[in-house]
Amino acid sequence: METIDDALFLPHSQLQSFIDLLWRKSYEVIGPHVSQNTIEYLPLHQVDELPFAYRDKQEPGRYHLVKTSHERYFAWANGAQALKPMTFKASQTLWQAHKNANQELEFSTPSSPLLNTAVIGVRACDLAALAIQDQHFLQGDYVDPFYQSQRQHLFLVAVNCSHPASTCFCASTGDGPHVEKNADIVLTELDDGFVVEITSQTAKDIMSELLLEPAQAQHWQQKSQQLQQACQAQTRSISKKAHVQISNKNKSQVWETLGRQCLACGNCTAVCPTCFCHQQQTEADLSNTLISQLRLWDSCFNADHSYFHGTVVRAETKFRYRQWLTHKFSTWVEQFARSGCVGCGRCISWCPVGIDVTAVIADLIKEACDESL
Amino acid sequence: MNPYEPQVVDVIQNIEETPTIYTLRLRFRDKARQQAYRFAPGQFNMLYLYGVGEIPISIVSDPADEFVIDHTIRSVGRVTKAMSKLKAGDQIGLRGPFGRGWPLQHALGKDVILVTGGLGCAPVVSVIRYVIRRRDLFGRLVIMQGVKHADDLIWRDQYEQWETLHDTQVILAASEQPSAQWPWHSGHVTDLMHTAVFNPNNAIAMMCGPEAMMNAAIDPLLREGLNEHDLWLSMERNMHCAIGLCGHCQYGANFICKQGPVFPFAEIKTLFGEKGF
Numbered sequence: 001m002e003t004i005d006d007a008l009f010l011p012h013s014q015l016q017s018f019i020d021l022l023w024r025k026s027y028e029v030i031g032p033h034v035s036q037n038t039i040e041y042l043p044l045h046q047v048d049e050l051p052f053a054y055r056d057k058q059e060p061g062r063y064h065l066v067k068t069s070h071e072r073y074f075a076w077a078n079g080a081q082a083l084k085p086m087t088f089k090a091s092q093t094l095w096q097a098h099k100n101a102n103q104e105l106e107f108s109t110p111s112s113p114l115l116n117t118a119v120i121g122v123r124a125c126d127l128a129a130l131a132i133q134d135q136h137f138l139q140g141d142y143v144d145p146f147y148q149s150q151r152q153h154l155f156l157v158a159v160n161c162s163h164p165a166s167t168c169f170c171a172s173t174g175d176g177p178h179v180e181k182n183a184d185i186v187l188t189e190l191d192d193g194f195v196v197e198i199t200s201q202t203a204k205d206i207m208s209e210l211l212l213e214p215a216q217a218q219h220w221q222q223k224s225q226q227l228q229q230a231c232q233a234q235t236r237s238i239s240k241k242a243h244v245q246i247s248n249k250n251k252s253q254v255w256e257t258l259g260r261q262c263l264a265c266g267n268c269t270a271v272c273p274t275c276f277c278h279q280q281q282t283e284a285d286l287s288n289t290l291i292s293q294l295r296l297w298d299s300c301f302n303a304d305h306s307y308f309h310g311t312v313v314r315a316e317t318k319f320r321y322r323q324w325l326t327h328k329f330s331t332w333v334e335q336f337a338r339s340g341c342v343g344c345g346r347c348i349s350w351c352p353v354g355i356d357v358t359a360v361i362a363d364l365i366k367e368a369c370d371e372s373l
Numbered sequence: 374m375n376p377y378e379p380q381v382v383d384v385i386q387n388i389e390e391t392p393t394i395y396t397l398r399l400r401f402r403d404k405a406r407q408q409a410y411r412f413a414p415g416q417f418n419m420l421y422l423y424g425v426g427e428i429p430i431s432i433v434s435d436p437a438d439e440f441v442i443d444h445t446i447r448s449v450g451r452v453t454k455a456m457s458k459l460k461a462g463d464q465i466g467l468r469g470p471f472g473r474g475w476p477l478q479h480a481l482g483k484d485v486i487l488v489t490g491g492l493g494c495a496p497v498v499s500v501i502r503y504v505i506r507r508r509d510l511f512g513r514l515v516i517m518q519g520v521k522h523a524d525d526l527i528w529r530d531q532y533e534q535w536e537t538l539h540d541t542q543v544i545l546a547a548s549e550q551p552s553a554q555w556p557w558h559s560g561h562v563t564d565l566m567h568t569a570v571f572n573p574n575n576a577i578a579m580m581c582g583p584e585a586m587m588n589a590a591i592d593p594l595l596r597e598g599l600n601e602h603d604l605w606l607s608m609e610r611n612m613h614c615a616i617g618l619c620g621h622c623q624y625g626a627n628f629i630c631k632q633g634p635v636f637p638f639a640e641i642k643t644l645f646g647e648k649g650f
């Protein structure tokens with residue numbers, strides 16, 4: 001990560017002052033809370049709202065939080081959502097239509113003033129996913145103005161992962177567990193505080209007010225040891241060449257098996273930080289005069305997603321699963337010059353029947369290998 | 374700029390072609406916008422009916438016509454049925470044009486084979502008219518159209534007139550219950566591919582219609598020696614945004630609304646005909 005200043009040390013005792021400072025600088029501060037048996041990003045005022053001493057236990061089809069005796073705020077990996085709902089909202093009014101006094105049709109785009117938002121606690125995988133969504137919504141032929149303004153208002157305080165979940169495989173996708181891009185500040189939590197790396201001028205100006213001491217050699221040493229351990233703790237992985245290896249697997253038997261397991265619930269696409277599918281819906285107000293065109297998250301696991309000419313192209317679940325997987329892991333590379341997976345493992349934990357995408361890809365690759373013998 | 378927000382267009386005329394097919398003739402309320410509007414045949418617009426919804430529809434007027442934009446629409450569902458009731462003076466929303474159109478520049482000087490199926494595929498009819506208005510710029514013109522019932526053929530008198538033009542061949546087929554008034558073939562139009570006369574080394578084929586029909590037409594054309602880069606298809610999928618963002622029209626690595634809807638066969642052949650994509 002390119003830093004623009006020497007790293008500082010933020011003792012745990014000063015975390016509250018850091019949060020207070022961000023509010024004083026007119027940021028709405030968002031941070032992780034324990035909520036609904038997971039970790040959710042919500043407005044953060046007090047350090048004791050943070051998931052202090054919590055660890056997340058994740059396995060295929062399982063997510064739960066446990067309280068431990070360790071004394072850290074960020075010794076967990078991730079919850080169901082992080083940044084995606086802040087930039088690409090689950091529901092967004094795109095425009096409105098009404099008829100004026102002369103019964104003429106008029107269109108307008110509603111404007112809502114946005115607050116600067118500081119998000120504390122985002123992970124390497126979240127930031128890698130944000131870079132992909134930036135590519136999708138901001139760098140094509142058409143810029144999405146809603147994503148753009150929400151994105152421009154973000155100030156990102158990232159945290160390097162020290163305790164990946166068993167479902168994490170960001171080391172194999174090259175997206176984590178260290179933060180490499182897109183953050184303003186990167187924190188590494190140690191037993192008594194944080195190493196603070198500063199990577200934007202805005203962050204430098206803000207942090208100067210806290211009058212922190214520079215990080216010491218022993219902090220650096222602990223930091224690098226901890227990061228190494230976080231990499232080594234990851235047991236799942238995905239082949240770097242998966243996009244090529246599975247590119248001829250459209251007729252695989254693997255889809256038949258998955259078609260029987262998958263419930264087509266769409267959980268995986270809802271928690272995926274890179275999935276961008278959405279639908280538009282027309283909604284009237286009570287008097288049926290102001291009509292809003294809404295954009296809502298959609299999923300290629302829904303039947304409507306492929307409806308046309310009175311038929312559903314992907315009526316069978318096996319086709320929907322194949323559409324999702326071949327897009328995310330193979331054709332995505334043609335569109336974005338990288339895979340659509342950042343290794344966060346959310347689709348594994350939040351799948352109600354515990355389908356493990358890393359195992360599915362391994363099966364596809366094995367089948368391709370066997371066929372080439 | 375909000376690329377999702379439509380512009381207001383006036384309905385100049387709603388022409389009934391058959392009981393279920395109509396042509397909406399539109400013009401931007403904003404004069405400057407109408408003057409600046411340019412499109413290529415094969416591209417499409419998103420049309421929005423107040424309070425009902427927005428749908429993708431191809432543009433069928435001639436690109437040289439600066440005054441109106443025509444869309445020929447078949448009533449099939451919620452939005453298309455509601456739009457059929459529009460009258461001159463009504464207003465709707467329009468945004469576009471979107472996507473890649475037919476390779477008409479590439480077709481100059483070549484024999485042109487046009488294959489359509491189903492209910493009069495309007496985008497191909499717009500190409501027929503385009504070529505006929507500029508007849509000397511192209512080689513032979515082969516028009517092949519398959520319908521289910523004889524009644525499904527719209528603009529029938531035009532086909533009869535096109536048949537009389539020089540270097541122009543019209544091949545029509547009705548697959549079900551052709552009546553005594555049907556002078557053409559009964560069966561599938563794709564069974565007649567061998568009767569099309571063209572020079573495969575200097576020809577271009579453009580097709581649109583149901584995928585099964587296009588699939589059946591591809592092989593015979595390639596066997597005749599047509600290059601797969603000279604074989605173009607117009608693809609259709611569910612569409613919501615038309616600007617490559619919503620993911621509904623995704624087809625392999627392509628967004629049909631953006632890289633298509635018109636594709637050379639060579640670009641999509643690995644997926645074409647594969648069920649479920």
Ligand SMILES: Cc1cc2nc3c(=O)[nH]c(=O)nc-3n(C[C@H](O)[C@H](O)[C@H](O)COP(=O)(O)OP(=O)(O)OC[C@H]3O[C@@H](n4cnc5c(N)ncnc54)[C@H](O)[C@@H]3O)c2cc1C
Pocket residue numbers: 307308309310417426427428429430431432444445446447448449450451452453454495496608609610611612613634
């Ligand atoms: C690029 C393109 C060009 C088209 N050009 C024409 C044309 O020139 N003339 C014409 O009559 N039709 C055309 N269609 C098909 C037309 O868009 C559908 O018939 C129309 O969307 C059906 O809407 P509905 O609400 O009446 O039907 P319903 O069956 O009630 O559909 C409900 C919704 O599903 C979606 N949908 C349904 N069918 C289609 C479809 N075939 N394609 C995309 N989305 C669909 C739409 O969002 C629609 O509002 C085109 C489609 C595409 C993709």
Ligand code: SF4
Pocket residue numbers: 077078123124125126161163164165168169170171175176177178342343344345
């Ligand atoms: S995938 Fe990597 S970056 Fe994301 S939570 Fe797990 S360890 Fe952290």
Ligand code: FES
Pocket residue numbers: 611612613614615616617618619620621622623628629630631
């Ligand atoms: S219609 Fe939305 S991506 Fe093509």
